[in-house]
Amino acid sequence: MKGTAWKFGNDIDTDIIVPGRYLIYTDEERLSEHCMEGLDAEFNEKCKKGDFIVAGTNFGCGSSREHAPIALKGVGVAAVIAESFARIFYRNATNVGVPLLEAPGITKIVEDGDEIEVDMEKGCITSANGETITFKKLPPFMLEILEQGGLIEYLKNKK
């Protein structure tokens, strides 16, 4: 997968990913309109399908709102690559089909707007100037959940 990396800092919380006042919506489209708007009002416009978010430690901390990964899915984020993730968000993102890749050191080799390449099978990320970094590969069942768009679709297809 190739795409543009949009870079954020540490402790990006779920109120940043989608603020509380929009939780009355449940659909991808309306939630995605407000994704990350507290830090970057144009994020929904500039993030294209297949792009990546690169962030520091503790990405997704805070609320259990599944609206947050749904908003990221809505703007077309192919994966979030971070130094580390918060717990509830990790489960929620997997459940709705947004891959989370834990790659310590990623913020040192990627700058905002860089074109990067992610190889899910090899478990490695290549930066704009050719540096590579590995991430812990996801287990096969998780890859299957993500490929099918989330846990519910995965279960339905298994039946």
Add this chain to the structure above:
Amino acid sequence: MPTMSEKILAKASGKNQVEAGDIVIANIDVAMAHDLTGPLSVESFEKIGTEKVWDSSKIVIPFDHQVPADSIDSAKNHMIMRKFVKEQGIENFYDVNAGVCHQILPELGHVVPGEVVVGADSHTCTHGALGAFSTGIGSTDMAMVFSEGNLWFKVPETNRFNITGKLKENVYAKDVILNIIGQVSVDGSTYKACEFAGQTVSDMSISDRMVLCNMAIEMGGKTGLVEPDKKTINYVEKRSNKPYKVFKTDLNSSSLNIIDIDVSDLEPQVACPHHVDNVKPVSEVDQEIDQVFLGSCTNGRLSDLRDAAKILKGNKVANGVRMLVIPASKEIYSKALDEGLLKIFVDAGALVSAPCCGPCLGGHTGIIGPDEVSLSTSNRNFKGRQGSPDGKVYLSSAAVAAASAIEGKIVVPE
């Protein structure tokens, strides 16, 4: 030798013993979804296609985030949930008049020691104050619980905060937990159970213990926990007929990390924008305020209202400051009415509202504008949390909130 989390999860998964790091499938005793996370949970449940929920007596649906409905969209969300409750025969449904989920679940006897409790809300960790393993989950996981009655968990390691020392007169449980989060940071307990123990915690009321456990998530914790004692049993037996089981932690457990905290010299604390670990003594903060919020699942309990009323009695909220007081439940509201506390607030110039989450999550009442400053007794001060991303939120105890409302700036209560 196991921790109390390991013991509870072993029981819930039908095993003799489990260890931190094990993945277990645990049976759920209580599952809670509210008016804001409920609609997504119901949507996912319907996609799974299961006709009936696993056990309609174990699901609790309270409305608290957007009550009464403030827009057509929130009214529609309420309708979705009322329909689900009716169709599924959910026995424990609390409409717009009951209060905040994390207060009414313990208060109305839905949580007892030794249970596994899940809630589609991150502050579900509050219920560990009664010795239950209680954690926040998302809506898809909640749909799985509605359908199957169980969920997979990674058994957590434990950070046990051994808290000792007598708190000074104007220092409260909120100051203790803010201080701890300031020390360990917002990801200092990620994936871990946070146990609160030691003489200071033994001396605390159940309400105070709920304050500690409520904010375990603010350091990344999977749950907050306090070992049940006589106070817990008295609280629970008054409110619930459910059987309970007391679990305690073996102190020689290999998955236990003990952190000693001495609070004898602790001063009133405040968490400054925009992270909960940006904690300072109130005396070091010089900040004028526009709004004060006294309420929420952290500090909207009767003891908080009493502490604030004592300070506000005979005083006035400063010119140019708005103060919102929102008792956390119908029971608290009613008692505060009987004790004359609400009159003290009204006479001081505060606005008293019916039980709900209020401005805490910036979705309903009391939203702040650009450059406005809110001092709040709630649990999160993230950028944009209470409205404008250019606003600022400070977090404190009820006493600091009340004293600051009078002064118009953040001050130490005298």
